[in-house]
Amino acid sequence: MYSSAVGVEGADSVYKEDGAGNARGLYCILPTTQPQFTTCDFVEELVQAQHMTKPFDLFPPPSTPVSQLPNLRSVLEHPKGQTEASTTSLLEILKDNHARWHIFFNDASFHNHTAHTVLALWSLGASEKLLKASYDITQQYQRPISDSPHEITTENWKDHLGDSGFYKAYLTFFTAELERLGAHRLLEVYIFSVEANFPENPVQGSAVSNEINGTTGLKDEKGCGAPVEMLNRFLDSIMHPLIHAGYGLEFNIPVMLVEGVAQAMLHKPSSSILIPRELFFPLSATRDESSSQSVSLNGTTGGPHALSILARLMKDPSFNGFRPSSDMKMYAETMKKFGAQIKTYGDAWLGSTPRPLSDVEAEEKAKELILLVTFIYGVLGAGGLYRDGLKAEERDRKKYNADFFFAHFVTSAYFIPTFLAHLPSDTGSHARYLLLRSYLSVILGWYVGRGRPTTSPAHIKAFFSDASGLTPSKRFEGSRSPWEAVLKSAMYHPDEHVPKLQRTLKYFDGILGGLEKEKGALKDTELEGAEYVDGTIFLRTALLSAERFGWLGEGEGLNAPRSKAAITVNGGAAENFNNDGTWKGENGQANGEPDIENLQEKMARLLLTFPWDRKGFYESA
Numbered sequence: 146m147y148s149s150a151v152g153v154e155g156a157d158s159v160y161k162e163d164g165a166g167n168a169r170g171l172y173c174i175l176p177t178t179q180p181q182f183t184t185c186d187f188v189e190e191l192v193q194a195q196h197m198t199k200p201f202d203l204f205p206p207p208s209t210p211v212s213q214l215p216n217l218r219s220v221l222e223h224p225k226g227q228t229e230a231s232t233t234s235l236l237e238i239l240k241d242n243h244a245r246w247h248i249f250f251n252d253a254s255f256h257n258h259t260a261h262t263v264l265a266l267w268s269l270g271a272s273e274k275l276l277k278a279s280y281d282i283t284q285q286y287q288r289p290i291s292d293s294p295h296e297i298t299t300e301n302w303k304d305h306l307g308d309s310g311f312y313k314a315y316l317t318f319f320t321a322e323l324e325r326l327g328a329h330r331l332l333e334v335y336i337f338s339v340e341a342n343f344p345e346n347p348v349q350g351s352a353v354s355n356e357i358n359g360t361t362g363l364k365d366e367k368g369c370g371a372p373v374e375m376l377n378r379f380l381d382s383i384m385h386p387l388i389h390a391g392y393g394l395e396f397n398i399p400v401m402l403v404e405g406v407a408q409a410m411l412h413k414p415s416s417s418i419l420i421p422r423e424l425f426f427p428l429s430a431t432r433d434e435s436s437s438q439s440v441s442l443n444g445t446t447g448g449p450h451a452l453s454i455l456a457r458l459m460k461d462p463s464f465n466g467f468r469p470s471s472d473m474k475m476y477a478e479t480m481k482k483f484g485a486q487i488k489t490y491g492d493a494w495l496g497s498t499p500r501p502l503s504d505v506e507a508e509e510k511a512k513e514l515i516l517l518v519t520f521i522y523g524v525l526g527a528g529g530l531y532r533d534g535l536k537a538e539e540r541d542r543k544k545y546n547a548d549f550f551f552a553h554f555v556t557s558a559y560f561i562p563t564f565l566a567h568l569p570s571d572t573g574s575h576a577r578y579l580l581l582r583s584y585l586s587v588i589l590g591w592y593v594g595r596g597r598p599t600t601s602p603a604h605i606k607a608f609f610s611d612a613s614g615l616t617p618s619k620r621f622e623g624s625r626s627p628w629e630a631v632l633k634s635a636m637y638h639p640d641e642h643v644p645k646l647q648r649t650l651k652y653f654d655g656i657l658g659g660l661e662k663e664k665g666a667l668k669d670t671e672l673e674g675a676e677y678v679d680g681t682i683f684l685r686t687a688l689l690s691a692e693r694f695g696w697l698g699e700g701e702g703l704n705a706p707r708s709k710a711a712i713t714v715n716g717g718a719a720e721n722f723n724n725d726g727t728w729k730g731e732n733g734q735a736n737g738e739p740d741i742e743n744l745q746e747k748m749a750r751l752l753l754t755f756p757w758d759r760k761g762f763y764e765s766a
Contacts, residue, residue: 201324203243203403204236207264207396216508217562217656226270234273238263238280243316243400246287248389248408249309253473256385256408259283260401262641264392265648269636271703278703282639302335303344303373306410315407323403328394329567335406337568337576341375343422372422374414376579380587381412383550384557387584391560394567415476418484419491419586424499424579451513451585452520453671454494458589459599461486468763469594479594487593491586499575507565507577514561514585515653516667518554520678521588523686524608525598525762526551531607546762547693550595552646554588559649596762602674609662609677614685618696628654630696631687637702643694647687654683 242259250257262283263276271279293314297305302318305311323331335341379386390405392398458464464483469475479487495510502510526546561584568576608614621630628651635647660666660680667675 201399203320203398203400204240205398206232206236207267207398214504214508214511214562214566217511217565226272227267228273230273231267231271231276234276235263235267238276239398239400242280242284242287243404245289246284247290247309248312248404248411250286250288254309254382254411256382256389257283257287258641259287260404261388261392261645264396264398264401265644266636268396269632269644269648271636275636275703279639279641282703283641302410306373306378307413309411312407312411315410316403319403319406320399323399328399328402329569331402331406332390332564332567333569333574333576336375336379336409337574337579339425341373342377342425343372343374372414372417374417374420375409376583377414377416377420378412379409380420380583381409381415383553383591384584384587385553386412387560387564388553388557391557391563394563395560416480416484416583416587416590418480419488419590420579420583421488423497424582425575426499448494448496450667450670451494451510451517452667452675454490454585454589455517455520455592456670456672457493458490458593459597464593464597467593468596468761475594476591479590483593484590487589488586490589491582494585495578495582499578501570501572501574502577502581503570507570507581508562510581511561511565512657514558514581514588515657516678516682517585518551518558518588519650519653519682519686521592521598522548522551522555523682523689524605524678525600527608527689528598528600528604528762531604531611545689545693546760547690548595548761549642550591552642554591555653556642556645556649557584559652598762600674602677605674606677608685609679609681611685614688615681617688617691620696620698627684627688631684631691634691634696634698637697638694639702640694643690646690650683650687650690654680654687658683 239260242257246257246259248257249255259280262279263271266276266279290313291310293311295314297311297314297318302315305314319331319335322335326334339345379390386405386409388405389408390402393401393403393405463486467479467482469478526548528546530545561580564580565577568574568580570577615627617624617627617630618634621634624630624633631647632651635644638644658680660678660682662677662679665676667678672678
């Protein structure tokens, strides 16, 4: 645990020295006893005043995950398995992964999830053995990190965007910038600022200019500089940079934030039509003021609920029949055909005029997103199990469509409260608006790309009235609660996405699990059947997922005698490993050493089909 700031009860922080030798706050957890403080700034000011100093550490022990926004706090009731040995193992893995491996493990920019996975497992109480077993699997197919052609500086950081060869240089650069700026300022400067998205000066000779405008140093139609679009990149590839950086904020581990922001530099701006220039500038005479949402006296918006936005989109016939040519081209084709139309749904939710968001409004909109993503992944994914005329005993819960893409909606939304807590609510910042507005729009883009599944009041009612949907496998009848069974099974699962998904659903349950349909919490939304929705949505979705993935216990999955045997759980590639877990070798490779490129391709195929559904929902589109 971090040292507490003197004079502020309950405030934990990591400190660093500025150029004058004074310490500044890097991360902080706001004290519940000092509600007048609403940002991390007070810690920096207090520490500077006290002249406290501690060395900057990229790999401190993780702290307890907690949101700074009081109404978004949720304690993960995971098994109390964290020990000195497991924490030591966790940090060793994070250090090794940071030093040895690239953030992408192949040319298709598939992501290295090692750090996510071990942090999620550690938070669930995984032992040292389980953490090492997980890393034994994931490191088999990683790509070694290599030196960059030259260093990244404050002068040239925009010049190599989208170039994975500069990953190591970006790591070095953002390590220094994080120490200099602190976490929340780093995000403001490099992700949410105008300069990081649509700078006034063109980016001469840069990869950005070539990528966005097709030529070097070309100004846009307004005479402004070539767009950099860092928020766009931060949300690319189903939110992977946001997820990675989010783990850093949640656990107060600086290296995760460094890696997440560095990763964003390598991504493409795939959602330009959803996150346009005008979102970064205040209302002007040329803007349509009617598109802005009015804000009430209590700081909340009069805009529609996110489930109402979903309901409108589900009814929109212009999306009917769309089917992309492939998964890899899905999002780009969706943006090309429907991007402008999808943007109007984001405008309807928060308005197209950037503005500050109070804690109250930010919290309410975050809760809407939590319900939205769980509804899409859980209720819509289970539509086939609750179709008209199907009896309860005929439901095969293993056929639940656990959509791989929709699962990322859930795991990324986990970090929205954490990011909101690190972004200011004062009148000079629109960062909270930008995050929420852009996030919803991108989610809707992927939703349309996957086939835009729909539902009906009858399906929703059947989902929430199914008594079997609240009972875990008989193998876990001795568990103290269904959640204990879900999290324990997830902890042993060899697929790296499963523990992240299930712990997220448990977190959501801690925030909105008490939602009661009898009180009509969602009666004013436009979603037909919303009156049946209640707080059991999170447990029901977690149990459906566990049934789909398979329940695992002691001696199975990551806890099996041979860690690589874990891959056999879903018919993977265990035959490629020796009994001791080493790679058998292929194409003449000797001594169990893998053909890395071949192995990367093999693991890429394996990960694409592991326990998840990828068939989409195009039949109902």
